[in-house]
Amino acid sequence: MNDTPSSSPELSGTSTPARSDSTDNPALEVRHIRKAFRQRRGEMQVLDDLSLAVQPGEFVSIIGPSGSGKSTLFHIIGGLMPPGAGSVHMDGRDVTGQKGLIAYMPQQPALFPWRTVEDNVMLPEELRGVSKTQARANARQWIERAGLGGFEKAYPHTLSGGMQQRASFLRALMSPQEVMCLDEPFSALDALTRSEMQHWLLDIWEDTRRSVLMITHHIEEALLLSDSIYILSARPGTVLQKIEVPFPRPRREDILTDPAFLALKSDISSIMRQEQQKRQQVST
Known part of the structure; x- marks a missing residue:
């Protein structure tokens, strides 16, 4: 089966834009x-x-x-x-x-079901021409770092939603795009x-x-x-x-209860509520 996707931006090409000399x-x-x-x-x-x-x-x-x-x-x-x-x-x-x-991670994991966690994560480097041995070694390092050690050979349908999202993020992370x-x-x-x-x-x-x-x-x-x-x-x-x-x-995690954090959260929430009310008024 062909592993090359037709719509995922992170895998639709392997070139990266040339960086400007200006910082x-x-x-x-x-x-x-x-x-x-x-x-x-x-x-x-x-x-x-x-x-x-x-x-x-x-x-x-x-x-x-x-x-x-x-x-x-x-x-x-x-x-x-x-x-x-x-x-x-x-x-x-x-x-x-x-x-x-760009490297792209959608709302759903969109992992290839016929590829293991390891094979999904190493795919971007494979498409770039990195040897399978090196791509697999790099993938295993990140899989371990992501807390997925021991699931390298597991298929996506056997993983929890959070584990699938970790694998999906790692695949995007392995893409060369900045x-x-x-x-x-x-x-x-x-x-x-x-x-x-x-x-x-x-x-x-x-x-x-x-x-x-x-x-x-x-x-x-x-x-x-x-x-x-x-x-x-x-x-x-x-x-x-x-x-x-x-x-x-x-x-x-303790930042979540910081008064300044809660105040800024409240301010943004207020802006969002106002926009939601505008949208409801337009729709009616």
Whole structure:
């Protein structure tokens, strides 16, 4: 069976954008993105003049009401969908419409069921031409680091949801692309497993410092993980506010009860409620 996927951005190509000599360029920047979809009753505007940036080694989250175009934005960034207007840049280069330039982790693990955990994790390096021996050795190191030691030969259907998500994240991590896009990676997990995965991701990210752009509806998750947060409006999605998260790293669980953390969480929640009310008014 063919192992080459047709739609996953992290595996749709193996080239990476040439890095600029300048250190001032964001790892990822989207500029004035607009997107509309044709419908029987006319066009539906999904994104409207949306701009944001992820600096090298920065963890950025996007939060916004359902239907505000967050996943559409990821499809544009990954080159799977053209914007109606605007552009996507990496390290200063216009890469609009180009595929294979990001590592992508969807809401569901999307592991290949016929491949073991080890074979799934090592796949990106195999596609890059790394020898199977070396790719397997690298995969095993990360599998052990991820707490999946002993499950190298297990198939995805035998794993819990949290274990599948760890393997899926490791596969994205093994991709050579500098920028990782995470689309609500923990939304399908129960509350306890989600909390465990958030802290696990923090530990892994502290080691690698990859440039990350994550979609989430979970305000606490965004504050715990992120350096900055973009709050989107209701459809058509545009940036309402950018928040620089003030809490120092490394972050631990006790930050969740810090008064400053709770106050910022409340402020963001208030903005989100207002946008949700606007969306309900428009729909009625």
